[in-house]
Amino acid sequence: MEEKDKKLIESGIEALILGxxxxxxxYQNFLLYKWHRGLSLPSKLPFIVAGIFVxxxxxxxxxxxxxxxxxxxxxxxxxxxxENLQE
Numbered sequence: 570m571e572e573k574d575k576k577l578i579e580s581g582i583e584a585l586i587l588g589x590x591x592x593x594x595x596y597q598n599f600l601l602y603k604w605h606r607g608l609s610l611p612s613k614l615p616f617i618v619a620g621i622f623v624x625x626x627x628x629x630x631x632x633x634x635x636x637x638x639x640x641x642x643x644x645x646x647x648x649x650x651x652e653n654l655q656e
Contacts, residue, residue: 573639580631588624595619 596616604611 573635576635576639577632580628580635584624584628584631587627588620590620591623592616592620 596613599611599616
């Protein structure tokens with residue numbers, strides 16, 4: 570497994586944790602400031618979507634950063650490398 574793959578897996582795990590924490594943050598803040606005792610609990614779906622959006626945004630940010638840090642290895646044609654060895 571290449572270094573790039575390891576970093577992407579690590580960023581994916583970080584994105585999952587960040588998305589889950591963002592969901593909890595948004596939902597708790599809504600309950601603290603907008604919800605009142607005696608009312609039924611609001612739907613969690615908008616907050617889950619917000620958490621997914623935050624995690625996905627973080628993952629895409631890290632993916633772009635990793636792509637810039639680790640350049641793609643381009644294969645060198647065999648003819649060129651043999652000529653360089655003979656010289």
